[in-house]
Amino acid sequence: MPELPEVETTLRGISKKILNKQINSFEPRTEKLRWPINKNLKKFLKNKKVCSAERRGKYIILNLSKGHLLIHLGMSGKLRVFNKPTEPKKHEHWDINFTDGWTLRYTDIRKFGALIKIDTKPDQHKLLKNLGPEPLGNSFNGEYLFSVTRKKTRPIKNLIMDANVVTGVGNIYANEALFLAGIRPRKQSRRLSKTNCEDLSRAIRQTLTEAIEAGGTTLKDYTNASEAPGYFKKELRVYDRGNLPCLTCGAKLKLIKQANRQTVYCPVCQN
DNA sequence: CTGGTGACCTGGCTGC
DNA sequence: TGCAGCCAGGTCACCA
CATH class of the missing domain: 1.10.8.50 (Helicase, Ruva Protein; domain 3)
Structure with a gap:
């Protein structure tokens, strides 16, 4: 499903709603998506602030007050932000809850997406470091x-x-x-x-x-x-x-x- | 190094 | 209706 335009549209949709918010809790409801979800992620995200959000290829990178969170939507992933917590339905695999009551929720029928914590510089992560130029950037011609x-x-x-x-x-x-x-x-x-x-x-x-x-x-x-x-x-x-x-x-x-x-x-x- | 294929997972559609 | 088989926006890991 999501190619670059869909990821870009998603990023624009969630950015302003999560920027500068502090994470209260992370609630996974599955052990793994494409890869196992890091068991320390709850602790890692607790109290972190979302400083900025960006896109690299089809990856979304949330830059936190310390560290980064890498999100990939795979073939069927969706991100949604809302302020009235509803009972999570099937395929709604994780929530990031902010201290102001808003929630970033991930839905993915096929579980091909990814959620990865990054401690180092994001562009040195193995999933990102070999990526070619952005098709909308100047170096692609x-x-x-x-x-x-x-x-x-x-x-x-x-x-x-x-x-x-x-x-x-x-x-x-x-x-x-x-x-x-x-x-x-x-x-x-x-x-x-x-x-x-x-x-x-x-x-x-x-x-x-x-x-x-x-x-x-x-x-x-x-x-x-x-x-x-x-x-x-x-x-x-x-x-x-x-x-x-x-x-x-x-x-x-x-x-x-x-x-x-x-x-x-x-x-x-x-x- | 290059390039091709299988695998991951679920649901929807087709055709028997 | 039931069900087996095929297909789907992505892409990593593995193999030749």
């Missing part, structure tokens, strides 16, 4: 993409979905960006021209930016921190449209399986 595609034999879609090449581009937006750039997903990375790389980096930036402005994509059940759906779905041109006509030329969109993921492209518009 055609020149960068050109340099990392040289000598790479793997398909370009696999490459841009590799978080160590560029972080935050998931399946939906990889499909969309490749369509926008007119490049076939299976094209070998090293075969991309300089122009291809410039088009693709621009397409990735544009796709993500538009999705953030729309509040993320809602496919099945994504909602933002206020439980509102995202409105980007109506903007999707290829994802989830296999065998339907291309919105540009009318040709039947190809649906293939690539790297175990649904991949859709237009055989006419993309080369």
Whole structure:
């Protein structure tokens, strides 16, 4: 579910509601999500203040008065902040309760998300230290993409979905960006021209930016921190449209399986 | 080093 | 209706 725009939308939704608040208690209701939840986390979080919140790729980092908390939403995770504690339902795996009565609650049907305490500098954590540049940042551009595609034999879609090449581009937006750039997903990375790389980096930036402005994509059940759906779905041109006509030329969109993921492209518009 | 695959987990949908 | 089988937005760990 959550790709970069959904994570960004979530972060914006929770930030102002939790900033500068002090943590009263942490209540886990599961032993583990993707990894076991650190047993010292209750103690670690007690009385800590949330100084700032930021995003790195699809990770949310809460910077505390001492230490950091790393949150990943996996495939189905959601964060919500509310001030009237309700009885936690199934799949609502943890709460961070603040001293003013507000609660940050995590819901995740598939338990692919993560909650990790970090004592050192976050960017040196093994999950973060190898991440590629932010697709919306200045260091991600055609020149960068050109340099990392040289000598790479793997398909370009696999490459841009590799978080160590560029972080935050998931399946939906990889499909969309490749369509926008007119490049076939299976094209070998090293075969991309300089122009291809410039088009693709621009397409990735544009796709993500538009999705953030729309509040993320809602496919099945994504909602933002206020439980509102995202409105980007109506903007999707290829994802989830296999065998339907291309919105540009009318040709039947190809649906293939690539790297175990649904991949859709237009055989006419993309080369 | 590079690249491909399995695994994690649950629910929803399809088709028999 | 029931149920087996397949699929899903992510990505780490492991293997060749």
